[in-house]
Amino acid sequence: MLLPPHVSGQKLGKYQDLKSTIDEKNVNIGGYIRVSTKKDGQKSSIQNQGKLLRQWAELNGYNLVKNYTDVKSGAYTYLRNEMQLMFKDVEEGKIQGIVAKEIARTSRDVMDILSIKRTLADHGAFFLSIKESYDSRTDDDEFLLIIHGGLAQKERKTTSSRVKITQIIKAKEGKTNVSVPAFGYMLSDDRQYLIRNPVTAPVFCQVIELFLSGWGQLKIAKWLNKQGIRTRRGGLWGTNSVRTILSNPVYLGTTIYNATTLVRDSKGQQKRVVRPREEWIVRENTHEPLITEEEYNKVQTIMRQRREKYNHEWSCDRKYLLSSILRCNVCKGKIYGFADKQCRSITYKYRCLGGNGKCNGKIKIWNMKKIDNTILAFIAEIFSDRANMINFIRRNVDLFTNDLSELVKKREVKKTLLEQINNAIKKQQLAFEQDIITVAEYKERMAELRDNKLAAQKEIDSLNRKLEQIDMIEEKIYKVYEDIKALIDNIDSLPMEEKFQLVNNFTDIFIDGNGNIVDVRFNI
Structure with a gap:
């Protein structure tokens, strides 16, 4: 058989035409049933839905193999065990389609409804809804499904809003909304x-x-x-x-x-x-x-x-002072420590494996003690003089300048606005509790105030970040200097834990094949 290269050169799946089953008889399908709660009144709903699906399947020439029943709310289909089992049976070819009493039984969210239909279609299965007379095999552009799904989602939002208002009224009266009370x-x-x-x-x-x-x-x-x-x-x-x-x-x-x-x-x-x-x-x-x-x-x-x-930080016994901080200057990859066991002796070393393929030559290996001493001596040298140290850090961090006065003024304006919004929210809440305004007026005004508050808070946060970078960078630099200066006077005799604290101020130290320091990047 002659095949074009874009077919023969790829592992493409076989197209499954869903419309081929429209005129078939006794097609195996599954029924999907969902109720919201486990209340006794819902048990009869499960029986009625099951009876309806069986009668509909018989009347329309389908073979109803099994019903899948979930007791879940109308949203979050990924939490429904029976629906996931249904997808599995579709994938295994046990059923070729799904029928439900109405689209809202599958979900009350447009995106979920589309996801269900598309998941079924991926395995050559179709979706039917009795109430809306919907058949996914005849809805190529999903237009009808989106309309029905949107109506179902709107109904869920309306119902949720009514329930929420009832619960708010109960809460304000000091009543409880919980179904399972706290222990005691x-x-x-x-x-x-x-x-x-x-x-x-x-x-x-x-x-x-x-x-x-x-x-x-x-x-x-x-x-x-x-x-x-x-x-x-x-x-x-x-x-x-x-x-x-x-x-x-x-x-x-x-x-x-x-x-x-x-x-x-x-x-x-x-x-x-x-x-x-x-x-x-x-x-x-x-x-x-x-x-x-x-x-x-x-x-x-x-x-x-x-x-x-x-609340201690996670820690472990580290044997390798500069492991993962050191980097190879050729491939830029991280260098890790290892124990080289030979006969009865153990020598600790660093090595670059060149795993990204950019490293030239053989695996690079350095004597750990020599490299550690080189790095510690380098630290002692650059931090022995305050002016040199400040200049060194400045070269290794992203400092920038800006007109601080304008940023500060802008932040104060936004803070004043945020305070005004918070006061307005409190007034609206008080007016609602005293029945001065209606629920609709309260919701409309609160939605507007929340949007304004969110926008103001985002601008304040953005300004705070900018000012913090400018205001605090100098303080951080001097703090690092004081911390390190206290350690470097006796750097060779420091306990290992304090040496770790010292080198953790660096993010990357690049060395060449001979162990010479090429570049250093600081962490503030």
Whole structure:
């Protein structure tokens, strides 16, 4: 068979025409079912959707092989296990298409809906929706799918907004929005308030006593697990779950709502972020406290002190002083240390492997002790004189000058603007709480103020970065000098740890084949 070079020279996949299955009978398909929650009312929805899909498949001449059922919200399809299994079955050829009651059952996000359709198409499968009479085999440009997906996304946003307003009203009235209360509490009979749990509240109080007596989080977790006590969700205790109950202000009788929200990142995955503090809803004395304010503050102080005590930088025993700091001047690659074991002796050396193919000749090897002494002598020489040292660092960092007065004035103007915006936000929130403005007016005005605040803060941050580079560079240079000057007087007899501290001020030291220093780059 004659093949053109752009076909024979590449591993191209075979084109699969989805339209070829339009007129076929008994095509194997799968049904996709989704409900939002595990509530009893949703169980009948699963049964009804399954019944509808079976009847539709029989009526239209399809062979419904299997139904895939997820209990998840309308967004974030990557979190749905059954959908991922569905894709796998499509890839393996067990089914050739998918049918759903409506497009919103698959997702309520346009990008997700397109991704689902395209994933199926990649494996020669099609997507059908009963309510919209949609068939991906006849929608070549995806125009209809985008329209239906946009409507589904709009509906999700509208529903979410209604739910959010209801939750905000409840929070302002001191009611709870949680379905699973914090350990030590349970929901009231009307599920509107937190009340003391007679079983777990004493356990929480005992945990506080043990912590204040000197127990650590791991020891408390082990004790709880040994006692057969489970977390609020029925799992085993760990340091994170213990830390959560030790730091949660809910035990002060305080309810905090609207502090965080979920957003979709650039990869389409959910990410939790903190809202501006002026948007938080904080209500005190909404339920019975299980800890006094004095005890709570003491617990937080102990936790902070322990974090500071054990928050050491990662470190290990380094044998090679300049490993990865040294660079070969020929190939510019990093030079690493190694132990050369010969008979009963060990000699430590540096070598450049020339892995990028740019190094000439054989593998370059240098005696480690000789190179270390050369570098330390070089450091002692250039830093023995303050003026020489300052000039040396100036040549190795990016210094720039600018009209500082104009930048400072501009920053002050932006700070004043930001303060005015924050005051306006507080006034709007107060007006909303006192029912002076409607929800629609509040949302419209707050959206505008948040956009203005974000823009002002970005400009301030940009100016701060510019001014910091200019204002702080001199201070950093002098600080480096003082740090190094204190070490170089007895540089040969310094402990290894202090030598590491000394050479870490360099990012790169380039040497030639003879071990001579060619170029040095400084780190500030």
